Amino acid sequence: MSEKKSEQISVLSVEEDTIYIDPVAEAKLVHKLDRTVLPILGLLYFMAALDRSNIGNSAAAGLQEAIGLTSAQLSNCVSLFFVTYIISEIPATLLLRKAKPHRFLAALGLMWALVTIGMTFVSSYGSFLACRLLLGLFEGGYFPCIVIYVSIFYKPEEQALRMGYLLACAGFAGAFGGLISYGLVQVKSTNTYLQGYRLIYLVEGLITVCAIPVVYYLLPDDENVKVFNEEERELMRLRTLQRQQYMGKSDKFEWIEVRKAIADPKTYLSMIIQFCSDLVLYGFSTFLPTILKSGLGYSTTQAQYLTIPVYAVAIISIIGISRASDYLKLRGPFIAAVDLIAAIGYIILIASSNNAVKYFATYLIAISLYVQAGINLSWTASNSMPHYRRTCVVGANQTLGNISGAIAGQVYRKSPYRLGHSFSLGCVCLSAVCIGLNTLWLRRQNKVKELILSGEKEDTMSERTGDHVLDFKYCY
Incomplete structure (x- = not known):
C-alpha cells in the first residue's frame, strides 16, 4: 500500500471514529516507548530529587560549621527554595512545546547541575541561599513538564503507571541519597577543601552534567521517535490521531x-x-x-x-x-x-x-x-x-x-x-x-x-x- 493511500485511509478512519490498532502491536509499541523515554526522564528526575534533598545530608556533613549557618538560616534555605520552584512551574509548562522537549528539559538539567556544582564553593549564608533560589528556579519546571510530556506520548489510561515509574525514581533517591552522601563523605581526598559536604555537591552536580547529552540527543519531541522503524512510527501517528481531541489540533496558545x-x-x-x-x-x-x-x-x-x-x-x-x-x-x-x-x-x-x-x-x-x-x-x-x-x-x-x-x-x-x-x-x-x-x-x-x-x-x-x-x- 502506498504512503498516500495509507494516509487517506487513516484520515477517513479518524472522521468516522473507527481507527483500529492491533492491540498486540500497540502493546509492544508502548513497551518499546517505555524503554525509550522513561529511563531518560527517570534518570534526570532521580538526579533532581538528589540535588533538591541533599541539603539535609550536607548539613550533617559539616555545611553549617563550614559557612556559619544557624539552624534558622538552614530552615530558611529549605523553605525559600520553594519560592522560585513554584514561580517557574506554569511558565515552564507553557514553554515546553515551543522550546522542544529535548532542548528545554536538557537546558533545565544543565542549569541546575551547574548551580549544584557552584554550591561546592559557597562561603556564606547569602551565597548559599542564592544558590538554593537558583536551584528552585531551574528544578521547579522539570516535574510538571514531564507530566505534560507523558500526556503527549501516552493515552490517558496509560499515564498513571508511567507517572508511577518516574516517582519511583524519587523513591530510589530517598532510599539511597543518604547512603550515597555517607559514602562520599568517607572519601579522603588529597585536597582537604574538596571533602565532606563540598564533595557531595561536586560529584552529584557532575553526574547530572553527564546525563544531559543523553536527554538532548535521545529524548524524542514527538511521535517521530528515532529508534522506531517505519511501522512503529505509523502506529505512533495513528495513536496521535486517536487522541487528537485530547491533545488539541492547534499548537497556538x-x-x-x-x-x-x-x-x-x-x-x-x-x-x-x-x-x-x-x-x-x-x-x-x-x-x-x-x-x-x-x-x-x-x-x-x-x-x-x-x-x-x-x-x-x-x-x-x-x-x-x-x-x-x-x-x-x-x-x-x-x-x-x-x-x-x-x-x-x-x-x-x-x-x-x-x-x-x-x-x-x-x-x-x-x-x-x-x-x-x-x-x-x-x-x-x-x-x-x-x-x-x-x-x-x-x-x-x-x-x-x-x-x-x-x-x-x-x-x-x-x-x-x-x-x-x-x-x-x-x-x-x-x-x-x-x-x-x-x-x-x-x-x-x-x-x-x-x-x-x-x-x-x-x-x-x-x-x-x-x-x-x-x-x-x-x-x-
Missing part, C-alpha cells in the same frame, strides 16, 4: 484555555488534593531519618539504613497501585484508599509510645507516599484537554502542591513532631473529602453529557471545546 481552566471546579479540587499529598510527601521524606533518630531513638547510621525498606514499600506501592489504577481506569478510589491507610499510620505515630509499632506506622504512610501525588497528577492531566488547558491545570496543580514544601519545614520543627504528624493527618483527611467531591462532580458531568446526547436535557453551553465536548468522558 490561546488565553481562553487559561480562563476555562481557571473557571473549572475540578481544577481547584485537584489542587487541594495535590497540596495535601505533597505535604505528606515532603514532610515524611525530608524528616524520616530524623523521625527514626530523634523520635524512635535509633542511631544516625541505623536511621539511614532503616529508611531503605520504608522506601522500598513506597516504590512497590506506587508501581503496583498505578498499574491497577490504569487497568481498572479508576483514580479517586485508589487515592482515597491510601489516604485511609496513611491516616492510620499518623494516628499510630501520634498516639503510640511503642517504638516498634511506630516504626511499623512509617510503612503504612509509605504506602501512600507517592501514590497520592502520582495518581492525582495523572487524574488531573487525563481529565483536561486540549494541550494548553492541560498545561495550565497541571502547572496550577503543581504550584499549590509545592507550597506545601515550604509549610512542611515549618510544621515539622521539633521531635517527636506531634504538630507535623497532626497536620499531615488533617491533610490526608481533607484530601479524602476532596476526592469524594471531585468524583461526584465528574460523575455528574458525565451524566449531564449523556442526558444531552440522548435528547433528555437541553445543552445550555454555547460552545463546547476540549474536555467539555459531549463525547469526552471524565475518568474518576
Whole structure:
C-alpha cells in the first residue's frame, strides 16, 4: 500500500471514529516507548530529587560549621527554595512545546547541575541561599513538564503507571541519597577543601552534567521517535490521531484555555488534593531519618539504613497501585484508599509510645507516599484537554502542591513532631473529602453529557471545546 493511500485511509478512519490498532502491536509499541523515554526522564528526575534533598545530608556533613549557618538560616534555605520552584512551574509548562522537549528539559538539567556544582564553593549564608533560589528556579519546571510530556506520548489510561515509574525514581533517591552522601563523605581526598559536604555537591552536580547529552540527543519531541522503524512510527501517528481531541489540533496558545481552566471546579479540587499529598510527601521524606533518630531513638547510621525498606514499600506501592489504577481506569478510589491507610499510620505515630509499632506506622504512610501525588497528577492531566488547558491545570496543580514544601519545614520543627504528624493527618483527611467531591462532580458531568446526547436535557453551553465536548468522558 502506498504512503498516500495509507494516509487517506487513516484520515477517513479518524472522521468516522473507527481507527483500529492491533492491540498486540500497540502493546509492544508502548513497551518499546517505555524503554525509550522513561529511563531518560527517570534518570534526570532521580538526579533532581538528589540535588533538591541533599541539603539535609550536607548539613550533617559539616555545611553549617563550614559557612556559619544557624539552624534558622538552614530552615530558611529549605523553605525559600520553594519560592522560585513554584514561580517557574506554569511558565515552564507553557514553554515546553515551543522550546522542544529535548532542548528545554536538557537546558533545565544543565542549569541546575551547574548551580549544584557552584554550591561546592559557597562561603556564606547569602551565597548559599542564592544558590538554593537558583536551584528552585531551574528544578521547579522539570516535574510538571514531564507530566505534560507523558500526556503527549501516552493515552490517558496509560499515564498513571508511567507517572508511577518516574516517582519511583524519587523513591530510589530517598532510599539511597543518604547512603550515597555517607559514602562520599568517607572519601579522603588529597585536597582537604574538596571533602565532606563540598564533595557531595561536586560529584552529584557532575553526574547530572553527564546525563544531559543523553536527554538532548535521545529524548524524542514527538511521535517521530528515532529508534522506531517505519511501522512503529505509523502506529505512533495513528495513536496521535486517536487522541487528537485530547491533545488539541492547534499548537497556538490561546488565553481562553487559561480562563476555562481557571473557571473549572475540578481544577481547584485537584489542587487541594495535590497540596495535601505533597505535604505528606515532603514532610515524611525530608524528616524520616530524623523521625527514626530523634523520635524512635535509633542511631544516625541505623536511621539511614532503616529508611531503605520504608522506601522500598513506597516504590512497590506506587508501581503496583498505578498499574491497577490504569487497568481498572479508576483514580479517586485508589487515592482515597491510601489516604485511609496513611491516616492510620499518623494516628499510630501520634498516639503510640511503642517504638516498634511506630516504626511499623512509617510503612503504612509509605504506602501512600507517592501514590497520592502520582495518581492525582495523572487524574488531573487525563481529565483536561486540549494541550494548553492541560498545561495550565497541571502547572496550577503543581504550584499549590509545592507550597506545601515550604509549610512542611515549618510544621515539622521539633521531635517527636506531634504538630507535623497532626497536620499531615488533617491533610490526608481533607484530601479524602476532596476526592469524594471531585468524583461526584465528574460523575455528574458525565451524566449531564449523556442526558444531552440522548435528547433528555437541553445543552445550555454555547460552545463546547476540549474536555467539555459531549463525547469526552471524565475518568474518576
